[in-house]
Amino acid sequence: MENARNTAAPGPRLAGDLAIWFFILAELLAFGVFFAAYAFTRAKNLELFNAEQQALNRGAGVLNTMLLLTASYFVVRAVQAAERAASAQSARWLLAAICCGLGFISVKLTEYSAAFAHGVSLSSSPFHMFYLSLTFFHFMHVILGLVILLALWNGARKGRYHPGEMNGIETGAAYWHMVDLVWLILFPLVYVIN
């Protein structure tokens, strides 16, 4: 098996299970529709959206962007370590990524509690409806991503991933990167562009 892989002619290879990529495409479509709905509703309510966007904690948004990017980087390092058959290192990188993900959750919860304290709710304005539903939809994906990273961490500690068996860690990593990718559009769209 290992031999077959090593002597195979170099050619295109999709990292991770084919099924996760279909799932990722479905997720990207759902977020895409959400982004379009936000953008066109904003176009009809420019003054309201611009004013209420100013009240968002942009610093928290930047911090969360950096936490997700760093978590993604740590996941890449974990995959690279698994590719070198360095399981213990791979597990450590995954644990670091999990810590960043937990950081994201904490910042987001702090942001939500401050918003709720100021009377922000799903029905308080069209902007708030989008802000809460879009970011919460993404938040749920971060939580699922963390569950997947925990499973990968457990697998890496048991030495499950190595050059002959990369499918599990590559599949989980692809999901996590998708969560990051979506945030990279959500953040400028909801927090910055006005």
Place this chain on the structure above:
Amino acid sequence: MSVEVHGTPRRATILWLLLIAATLLTWGLGAADVAGHLTILVLAVLSFWKGSVIILDFMALRHAPLLWRALTLGWMILVWAVIALAYWKGISR
């Protein structure tokens, strides 16, 4: 050797630092409140570049069959095109 689709740690580290720098630049542009078409364009280009790093390097689609690169990068182009259209519609009302 098998096809190494995940690149080197050195390349990943450089890309990560550039991604963080681009995020700080986005923040700076937002904080300066320099609303304008050029600012929005820079924000969109930065976000697009960041997304393409995630897709091509972190998701390792650079080494995947062309179809997967086309689907994911195409999604990003489509999303930004729709956002640009809505933005244009908003300012030309």
